[in-house]
Structures are given as C-alpha cells and as structure tokens.
Amino acid sequence: MKAKKLLLCLAILSGSYLSSNAQTFVPPNLDFELGTTANWTYYTGTVSVGFVYTLATSAATPGLHTLMSGTGVDAYGGFPVVGTGSYSLKLSHDTTNTNADAASYNIAVPASSAYTLIYQYAAVLEDPAHTPSHQPVFEVQAIDSVTGTVFFDSIIYDPTAGFVASTSYPSAWYKAWTNVSVDLSAYAGRTVTMKFFAAACSDGGHWGYAYIDLADLFETYARLPYHATSVTMAGPAGYSSYRWTDSATFGTTYGTTASITIPAPTVKTKYALILTPASGHGTVDTIYKTIDVTPLGLSNPSLNTGFNLYPNPTSGAVKIQWTNQQTGTAAMEITDVTGRIVYRSVLNLDAATGEQQINLGKVADGIYSITIKSDIINYTGKISVQK
Numbered sequence: 001m002k003a004k005k006l007l008l009c010l011a012i013l014s015g016s017y018l019s020s021n022a023q024t025f026v027p028p029n030l031d032f033e034l035g036t037t038a039n040w041t042y043y044t045g046t047v048s049v050g051f052v053y054t055l056a057t058s059a060a061t062p063g064l065h066t067l068m069s070g071t072g073v074d075a076y077g078g079f080p081v082v083g084t085g086s087y088s089l090k091l092s093h094d095t096t097n098t099n100a101d102a103a104s105y106n107i108a109v110p111a112s113s114a115y116t117l118i119y120q121y122a123a124v125l126e127d128p129a130h131t132p133s134h135q136p137v138f139e140v141q142a143i144d145s146v147t148g149t150v151f152f153d154s155i156i157y158d159p160t161a162g163f164v165a166s167t168s169y170p171s172a173w174y175k176a177w178t179n180v181s182v183d184l185s186a187y188a189g190r191t192v193t194m195k196f197f198a199a200a201c202s203d204g205g206h207w208g209y210a211y212i213d214l215a216d217l218f219e220t221y222a223r224l225p226y227h228a229t230s231v232t233m234a235g236p237a238g239y240s241s242y243r244w245t246d247s248a249t250f251g252t253t254y255g256t257t258a259s260i261t262i263p264a265p266t267v268k269t270k271y272a273l274i275l276t277p278a279s280g281h282g283t284v285d286t287i288y289k290t291i292d293v294t295p296l297g298l299s300n301p302s303l304n305t306g307f308n309l310y311p312n313p314t315s316g317a318v319k320i321q322w323t324n325q326q327t328g329t330a331a332m333e334i335t336d337v338t339g340r341i342v343y344r345s346v347l348n349l350d351a352a353t354g355e356q357q358i359n360l361g362k363v364a365d366g367i368y369s370i371t372i373k374s375d376i377i378n379y380t381g382k383i384s385v386q387k
Contacts, residue, residue, distance in 0.1 A: 037065060041105070042061070047137070049202045050133045065089060068087065103212070104193050109190055118181050119212065121138065137157045139155045181285055184217075271289050321355040330346070332344070
C-alpha cells in the first residue's frame with residue numbers, strides 16, 4: 001500500500017491528550033491501491049460537439065478503463081504511467097473514432113469538518129487544429145449529490161497551457177502528471193461524485209486519453225479544545241517538499257515536513273501549506289488549514305440549546321433559528337420514525353445568531369427528528385409536518 005493513503009489529518013495534543021477529532025477516513029480503493037478497479041463506476045459511449053457525452057455504465061473495460069502499474073512510461077510523452085504509489089487508471093486510448101470513456105467515484109464527505117480533495121492527472125491529446133468545441137478532451141467534474149450541481153468543472157483540450165508536443169508523434173500533445181485540488185469545504189455531510197472523462201474529437205478522426213490517480217483528502221478545518229497546548233497538522237503524502245506558513249503574508253515558516261507540531265493558537269488561525277510535487281508531477285500548489293479555538297465554557301457539546309424551529313407544526317417551510325453559536329458549519333439530518341433520512345444538508349452558521357430555511361414539502365405527514373451536529377453542537381429536536 002503506497003504512502004499516499006487518504007488522510008484526514010489532524011491530531012490535537014495537550015500533553016498526552018489526543019483529541020477525539022483525530023480520525024483516519026479511507027474510501028476503499030479511491031486511489032486504486034487495492035490493485036483492482038473496484039468501487040468505481042465506469043462508462044463508455046460517444047462525444048459530440050461541445051464536449052457533450054452520451055454514456056452508459058459498463059464494466060471496467062481493458063483498453064478503455066485500464067489499471068496501470070509498474071515503471072513503464074507513456075509512448076508519446078515519456079512520463080511514468082503511474083502518478084504516485086503503485087497504480088493509476090488510464091482512460092480511453094489512441095484510436096480514431098468518437099469514443100468517450102469515463103470513471104466516477106462517490107465520496108461521502110464527513111460531516112465533522114471541511115476537506116480539500118487532491119487528484120493527479122496526465123493527458124495525451126491529439127491536436128487536429130479544430131475549433132475548441134471539436135477537440136479531443138479530458139474533463140473532470142465534481143458533482144453535489146444533493147442538488148446535482150456541478151461545482152467544479154475542468155475542461156482541457158490541446159494545445160493548452162502546460163502541454164508539450166510529442167517528439168515521437170508531432171500532432172500529439174501531452175501534459176505530464178499534474179496535481180489539482182478541489183475544495184469540498186461547503187459539502188460536509190454530503191456525497192460528492194468525482195467524474196473523469198476522456199474523449200476523442202467529435203469529428204471522429206483524432207484521439208485523446210488520460211491517466212488519473214486520486215491522492216488525498218486534506219482536512220481544512222478543525223477545532224481545538226480550549227485547554228490544548230499544541231496542535232499536530234499533517235499534509236497530504238507524496239510531495240517532494242512542504243512549507244507551512246501563515247496565510248496572510250507567507251512570511252512565517254512553521255515547518256518544512258509533511259507533519260508538524262506547533263503551539264496551539266489562542267485565536268482562530270488559518271495556515272497555508274505550500275506543496276512542491278516531485279519532478280514531472282505538476283506545479284506548486286497551496287492549500288489551507290484553519291484551526292479554530294473552542295472558547296472557555298464551550299469545551300463540551302451544547303445539548304438541545306440555542307436552536308428554535310418554526311412554524312412547528314409546518315406544512316413544508318421550516319425556519320431554523322440559532323443564537324449564541326460558534327460560526328462555521330454543522331451537519332443537519334432529518335429522519336422519520338424508522339430512522340430513515342428524509343432530508344440532509346449543511347447548516348451554515350455564518351453569524352452567531354441567524355436563521356436558515358428548509359423545505360419539507362415533499363415528505364409525508366408525520367413527526368420527524370432533526371439533529372444538528374458539529375464539534376461543539378449536538379442538538380436534537382422534533383418537527384411535525386401537517387399539510
């Protein structure tokens with residue numbers, strides 16, 4: 001198993017005290033390191049003008065969804081076929097038609113904090129000098145499962161910045177392994193679908209393919225208990241060098257290793273982590289981590305206080321009011337009498353006092369339980385729906 005295992009990477013220390021917030025969350029085979037194509041969904045189909053895909057789910061098909069391993073290099077670009085660790089996935093091939101191939105993974109983002117996903121890709125795309133909407137393409141989407149909204153969409157076609165002409169086949173352009181971060185901080189408690197596409201040109205005469213390798217989920221927000229004296233922060237594995245700095249000026253360096261332990265801040269503090277990849281693996285990236293501090297007197301979760309639901313009973317619309325809460329986000333779930341979740345969302349506590357409206361108009365009449373949870377909130381209540 002390679003070192004790039006998925007990290008949700010905060011340990012909070014006070015003497016020998018380890019915060020219960022510290023956790024390891026490893027979606028199975030997100031990074032292909034089981035050496036199989038399991039736990040992913042695969043698609044085959046065609047592409048038309050404007051990067052419009054007609055796809056159907058399929059089994060992982062060698063040549064279209066190919067598990068790569070070993071020390072081999074790409075025939076056109078000469079870069080390694082594996083990004084970090086032992087395995088990657090190759091999408092599509094260098095055959096001329098209108099084929100499009102895709103792979104997706106559903107990531108259940110924990111409700112307890114905020115995260116950034118890091119993935120790697122390398123792409124080889126033929127350049128037929130078509131207009132952009134006709135070109136071979138590599139595309140990545142992040143999709144919110146609650147709304148179906150595509151909140152991250154990267155479309156790459158040749159020749160774009162960072163691509164290099166192949167010396168063995170001049171009409172082919174390649175981009176060696178590159179790291180990309182996707183901010184998931186607004187999607188705590190939801191399932192996010194990461195979907196990767198590789199497609200030939202829509203005219204059917206030129207090809208394109210790509211390699212993908214998902215790396216880490218990096219925890220970007222965590223809360224210290226008020227009595228903590230130190231905090232340990234760990235960055236995503238697999239980078240050549242690390243530099244932890246302040247996020248305002250980048251002038252103060254706190255450490256240059258993947259994991260650092262520093263004195264606990266006394267106020268909410270945002271740190272920057274500057275990541276330099278291995279040679280040939282993309283450009284320098286910067287991600288951020290916020291350490292919040294629980295005020296004295298709020299070291300234990302608040303139970304059933306500070307929230308109000310109205311109108312209750314309701315015919316659909318419900319306003320959730322709160323007072324004297326820490327700002328941030330909290331996971332909200334509404335369940336029926338059998339425990340089945342009928343509504344799930346994130347409560348954005350942008351101010352200590354405020355409100356947010358939800359709509360239960362689609363659920364059946366009855367009594368429902370609501371839970372609102374964060375590091376310092378553990379609220380439960382009841383909602384009556386009567387239409």
